[in-house]
Amino acid sequence: MNKAERTRRFIIEKSASIINRKGMAGTSLSDIMEATKLAKGGIYGNFENKEEICMEAFLYLTETLARRLDGAVNLGRNAKEKFHNLLEAYKGNKDVEGGCPILNFGVEADDTHPNMKVYVKKAINSSQKRILNIISDGIANEEISSTVNPKNFSVKVFAMIEGAILCRRVVENDEQMRIVMDSIWEEFESFLK
Structure with missing residues (x-):
């Protein structure tokens, strides 16, 4: 990694949590300058505009999250363990400052930032594919009933988890997250052979 790449990475890492917390519109260039201790020229010498920084920040945040979730899934030896590990990773995902980047950026991008969308x-x-793969592999390995529709289940689980993440952040407790996760797990267990 050359110096320019290291500087870009530094700017992304320092600004990602701010953008995730304050939003794309709510994050100012001065916020990014303060976090990085770089002048305006130092930032715009590495990025074309704030939108590019926001897009790179989103990719950084979601790649970090994906590595953590994939790592948890890969520790499982079978569909039951993989799915359990995935749910536990989501339950414990309180360390991303500002909450889930998919939810945060998605809400802001749906009408105003087509590239981010x-x-x-x-x-x-x-x-959703991460969940779908666990279910599909479980069906193929005869661990999960073939009556389950992996696509439908993965869409529902993802939407329920994202909703629970939002509730946890707004309500500032884990009760709704626990209820949602228990419900998902109960349904999943009913599929096991």
Whole structure:
């Protein structure tokens, strides 16, 4: 990694949590300058505009989240363990400052940032595919009933988890997250052979 790449990475890492917390519109260039201790020229010498920084910040945040979730899933030896590990990783995901980047950026991008909307859509599809793969592999390995529709289940689980994440942040407790996760797990267990 050369100096320019290191500087870009530094700016992204320092500004990502701010953008996730304050939003794309709510984050000012001065916020980014303060976080990085760089002058305006130092930032715009590495990025074309604030939108590019926001897009790179989103990719950084979602790649970090995906690595953590994939790591949890990969520790499982079978569908039951993989799905359990995934739910536990989501339950424990309080360390991303500002909450889930997919939810945060998605809400802001849906009407006002078409380029960001494309990135968020890919992240949603990837998150749902992680769940779909666990269920599909479980069916193929005869661990899960073949009556389950992996696509429908993955969409429902992802939407329920994102809703629970939002509630946890707004209500400032884990009760609704626990209720949602228990409900998901109960349904999943009913599929096991």
